[in-house]
Amino acid sequence: MTEQHCPYAMDPNGHDVHGEATLLRGRGRATQVELPGGVVVWAVTDTALTKQLLTDPRVSRDPYRHWPRWENGEGEFARTWPLAMWVADRNMITAYGAEHSRLRRLVAKAFTARRTAALRPRIEAVTAELLDRVAGLAEQGPVDLRAELAYALPTRVISDLLGIPDDLRAELLRIVGAWLHGPASEEEAAVLAGEMYALLARLIELKRTEPGDDLVSGLIAARDEGDGAGLSEQELVDTVLLLFTAGHETTVNLLDHAIHRLLSHPDQLALVRAGTASWDDVIDETVRLEAPFANMPLRFAVEDIDLGDVSFARGDAIMISFAGVGRDPVVHGESADRFELGRPTAREHIGFGHGVHYCIGAPLARLEVAVALPALFARFPDLALVEPADGLKPLESFISNGHRELPVLLRPLETAQV
Ligand code: HEM
Structure with missing residues (x-):
């Protein structure tokens, strides 16, 4: 496709990710955008095209094999590109074909619906503990529910699953948080990456000497016992990193947005309380919106791809705008921008991805939110936002979509009933 427009420069600080997605949609099903570092890629906002690309073997996620610009990760570009971390790791999310199946199969069993359901009692216990803490903090004024619940729950759960001890968890979260939310400079990025890999090496060393009933120990056994289908040490480390980061960042944002949307749309919350809509409906509508x-x-693009109105040249880079796809009016109609539980297209979003890279942790994310939301709203029925609904600041990112803080006022049930 010959692009009719100059590439649109994405706002690296994500001041208005949805406004930006609308603008991109207005430019076509796929349009060229410039990412930080001057890299021009195609941004896709259309649901049908996204589904087509995500199931097309001519589209790969592996920059080492299919992105000439990446130069096998060995050149100046790979060292200095601010977004390199999103493509550089060697794990399932950046793998293609048989490599992808091999890496995904190693952990898939840990994330089946059955294995996930078994985590419910633990998730309920952590939620109850966190809500006790929230109740205590509320005596001093507003509570930041992003930090105290939305962040605290998924980070605890994924750390338990991976077998990350408490002291390492706090340190890893600090570094990964700074790394994910955009280091200030190339130098800082290098320092953070060094610290992060040193910590991951410590974790793996610990689990090699003292294995437990956890995912990191399982991956190490798969590698060391030789039945890991050739899992390299780097793949082991990068798989742990992927599960840790993907296993919390997005769930934090989902919980944050779900609470925010329910508090700013009392009519929709009332539907859930009346049993007309379910907590699962809240999850799907929030992920979509x-x-x-x-x-x-x-x-x-592994090779030239001609799809009629849209075509990609071999080696072109493509970015899916899930923000744009979730509000695609072709699928969700005129009300696509609104939070409406029970919409007919409720289950037609692809916010957890589509095709072979479909989110492996979707059942876990759903379970965590389906436990946390009812517990929160039952315990604090008078929960209210401190800021006006549109007064919250977004994260400084065009990738991760959440608020920096979610301050609320609450009155625990005991006092509310007095
Ligand atoms: C609300 C929560 C979540 C959302 C919205 C979400 C979204 C996504 C999306 C859109 C993808 C596909 C990426 C792509 O195709 O480019 C994905 C993949 C993935 N997600 Fe999630 N995710 C969530 C929670 C989790 C959790 C809790 C885990 C736990 C480990 C997880 C682990 C992964 C992994 C490992 C992949 C890569 C799968 C593959 O490449 O085969 N995610 N996720």
């Missing part, structure tokens, strides 16, 4: 991954870098 708010796309915890607003934009997902990157995919690559």
Whole structure:
């Protein structure tokens, strides 16, 4: 496709990810955008085209094999590109074909619906503990529910699953948080990456000497016992990193947005309380409307792809705008921008992805939110936002879509009933 427009420069600080997605949609099903570092890629906002690309073997997520610009990760570009971390790791999310199946199969069993359901009692216990803490903090004034619940729950759950001890967890979260939300400079990025890989090496060393009933120990056994279908040490480390990061960041955003949307739409909350809508409906509507991954870098055309009105040249890079796709009016109609539980297209969103890279942790994310939301609203029926609904600041990112803080006022049930 010959682009009719100059590439649109994406706002690296994500001041208005949805406004930006609307603008991109107005430019076509796929349009060229410039990412930080001057990299021009195609941004896709159309649901049908996204589904087509995500199931097309001519589209890969592996920059080492299919992105000439990446130069096998060995050049100046790979060292200095601010978004390199989104493509550089060697794990399932950046793998293609048989490599992808091999890496995904290693952990898939840990995330089946059955294995996930078994985590419910633990998730309920952590939620109850966190809500006790929230109740205590509320005596001093507003509570930041993003930090105290939306962030605290998924980080605890994924750390338990991976077997990350408490002291390492706090340190890893600090570094990963700074790394994910855009280091200030190339130097800072290098320092953070060094610290992060040193910590992951410590974790793996610990689990090699003292294995437990956890996912990291399982991956190490698969590698060391030789039945890991050739899992390399780097793939092991990068798989742990992927599960840790993907396993919390998006769920944090989902919980944050779901609470925010319910508090700013009392009519919709009333539907849930009346049993007319379910907590699952809240999850789907929030994932659709708010796309915890607003934009997902990157995919690559393995060969020239001609789809009629849209075509990609071999080696072109493609970014799916899940923010745009979730509000696609062709699928969700005129009300696509509104939070409406029970819409007929409720289950037609692809906010958890589509095709072979479909989110492996979707059942876990759903379970965490389906436990946390009812517990929160039952315990604090008078929960209210402190800021006006549109007064919250977004994260400084065009990839991760959430608020920096979610301050609320609450009165625990005991006092509310007095
Ligand atoms: C609300 C929560 C979540 C959302 C919205 C979400 C969204 C997504 C999306 C859109 C993809 C596809 C990426 C692509 O095709 O480019 C994906 C993949 C993935 N997600 Fe999630 N995710 C969530 C929670 C989780 C959790 C809790 C885990 C736990 C480990 C997880 C692990 C992964 C992994 C490992 C992949 C890569 C799968 C593959 O490449 O085969 N995610 N997720």
